[in-house]
Amino acid sequence: MRSIGHWFAGKAVEGRSGRTGAVYNPATGEQQAEVSFVGADEVDEAVRAAAAAFLEWGQSSLSQRAKILFSFRELLNAHMPELAGMIVDEHGKVYSDALGEVQRGLEVVEFACGIPHLLKGEYSDQVSRGVDVFSYRQPLGVVAGITPFNFPAMVPMWMYPVAIACGNTFVLKPSERDPSPSLRVAELWAEAGLPEGVFNVINGDKLAVDAILGHPDVAAVSFVGSTPIARYVHEKATASGKRVQALGGAKNHAVVLPDADLSFAADHVSAAAFGSAGERCMAISAAVAVGDAGDDLVRALTERADAVRVGPGRDEASEMGPVVTLQAKERITGYIERAEREGARLARDGRGLVVAGHEGGFFVGPTVVDQVTPDMEVYRDEIFGPVLSVLRAGTVDEAIELVNANPYGNGTAVFTSSGEAARRFHREVNVGMIGLNVPIPVPMAYYSFGGWKDSLFGERRIHGPEGVGFYTRSKVVTSVGRHPGPAPARPCTSRR
Numbered sequence: 001m002r003s004i005g006h007w008f009a010g011k012a013v014e015g016r017s018g019r020t021g022a023v024y025n026p027a028t029g030e031q032q033a034e035v036s037f038v039g040a041d042e043v044d045e046a047v048r049a050a051a052a053a054f055l056e057w058g059q060s061s062l063s064q065r066a067k068i069l070f071s072f073r074e075l076l077n078a079h080m081p082e083l084a085g086m087i088v089d090e091h092g093k094v095y096s097d098a099l100g101e102v103q104r105g106l107e108v109v110e111f112a113c114g115i116p117h118l119l120k121g122e123y124s125d126q127v128s129r130g131v132d133v134f135s136y137r138q139p140l141g142v143v144a145g146i147t148p149f150n151f152p153a154m155v156p157m158w159m160y161p162v163a164i165a166c167g168n169t170f171v172l173k174p175s176e177r178d179p180s181p182s183l184r185v186a187e188l189w190a191e192a193g194l195p196e197g198v199f200n201v202i203n204g205d206k207l208a209v210d211a212i213l214g215h216p217d218v219a220a221v222s223f224v225g226s227t228p229i230a231r232y233v234h235e236k237a238t239a240s241g242k243r244v245q246a247l248g249g250a251k252n253h254a255v256v257l258p259d260a261d262l263s264f265a266a267d268h269v270s271a272a273a274f275g276s277a278g279e280r281c282m283a284i285s286a287a288v289a290v291g292d293a294g295d296d297l298v299r300a301l302t303e304r305a306d307a308v309r310v311g312p313g314r315d316e317a318s319e320m321g322p323v324v325t326l327q328a329k330e331r332i333t334g335y336i337e338r339a340e341r342e343g344a345r346l347a348r349d350g351r352g353l354v355v356a357g358h359e360g361g362f363f364v365g366p367t368v369v370d371q372v373t374p375d376m377e378v379y380r381d382e383i384f385g386p387v388l389s390v391l392r393a394g395t396v397d398e399a400i401e402l403v404n405a406n407p408y409g410n411g412t413a414v415f416t417s418s419g420e421a422a423r424r425f426h427r428e429v430n431v432g433m434i435g436l437n438v439p440i441p442v443p444m445a446y447y448s449f450g451g452w453k454d455s456l457f458g459e460r461r462i463h464g465p466e467g468v469g470f471y472t473r474s475k476v477v478t479s480v481g482r483h484p485g486p487a488p489a490r491p492c493t494s495r496r
Contacts, residue, residue: 007186008046010196026092026322027312029360043211050169053197072192088313090178105157107445115165137472139167140219149175234457250410257416265415266300272439273388305366332385339378409452
């Protein structure tokens with residue numbers, strides 16, 4: 001049995017606590033590795049390594065940081081197939097999805113490569129006679145990331161490239177379900193020339209999370225996960241005086257108006273609902289049919305669900321893989337069963353799917369649940385599986401009210417040929433990320449990612465400009481006489 005440990009102080013570290021967790025291959029259902037869980041003393045050791053490294057890294061030049069980031073970027077690009085394979089084997093998503101995940105993370109690294117520009121301050125000359133004012137940003141110190149299983153490469157890359165580029169040192173606690181990509185990334189950072197202790201990886205469970213949240217030398221925590229845990233992380237970390245950005249769950253709606261291109265909408269809603277087996281915080285899990293679009297939309301969605309090729313992620317023919325664990329499979333099928341009991345109609349039932357040659361795999365087929373109402377559990381909760389609920393609304397106003405009444409506010413989309421309806425929709429919905437005829441409104445790396453309401457706890461969203469602001473703090477200096485600002489202008493001697 002393969003054993004997975006940790007990485008801190010610039011080297012691989014074996015676990016000492018004696019506590020472990022199982023890592024499965026979701027396509028076969030078999031355990032493939034055992035991951036060590038840190039104890040509180042190991043968390044402290046990793047944080048102390050990061051704190052020692054910060055003394056030098058926090059004073060490093062912008063050009064040194066950018067040079068290492070560019071090298072890291074090249075290594076990530078070269079090892080993208082390897083990382084994608086690790087994701088497939090431990091998470092279960094298909095290989096093309098895994099490649100796309102690494103690519104989206106790589107884009108944040110590329111954004112962070114521009115850190116000399118991103119950290120430029122401000123300068124005001126002669127605010128009073130002989131007095132100038134300027135500002136600049138400095139790193140916080142040791143910062144930590146606690147990340148989920150569904151994007152074991154991309155979500156951590158939303159955090160540590162920006163944090164490290166800003167001059168911080170980083171402690172990552174990835175999901176214990178698919179920990180291998182993070183440890184491989186640690187090796188790539190070392191190969192890129194990152195000093196020992198700047199990037200650290202600790203594997204574990206709630207004990208590790210609580211040790212991070214309460215550690216006095218951790219200045220800030222970034223988190224992505226479910227809403228209950230996001231709220232817990234925010235409350236516990238802020239009580240310890242830390243900065244926190246905690247991204248929670250989602251119930252993303254796709255509103256389909258009668259004037260929409262129904263085939264186009266069904267294609268994209270289906271892909272957004274069933275891609276990566278629905279294990280995405282930006283997955284479309286609720287389709288809202290407006291007016292008389294409902295029956296035709298359900299038929300089109302059911303046809304596309306029937307056509308999805310489900311199989312192991314390593315099979316090039318597979319379009320959707322298994323879910324991550326047996327417990328996840330049982331939870332998802334439980335929601336489908338209760339939806340039927342509550343009066344919903346299963347237009348396409350994905351329970352009982354068996355993939356030949358992978359009978360022990362954690363597979364759930366694409367599921368379309370029709371005649372769903374807002375009081376049903378299948379609509380209220382974040383299922384995190386390949387289950388698409390279809391609701392009906394009489395008008396676009398009713399659809400907007402439905403979206404706004406939901407406690408989550410991560411992402412939403414509208415499909416329409418009306419520019420006026422699209423404009424009303426994006427102005428009136430209380431959601432942080434919106435797609436207009438785009439099913440998964442995930443912003444690029446140079447925009448920040450995050451929702452509203454119960455989908456985000458904390459003042460700043462993740463990566464992009466708000467990420468730079470989160471991982472730094474500003475100083476404003478008022479200076480009289482000589483100062484480190486620009487030299488005074490000299491008279492022009494040119495005759496031109």
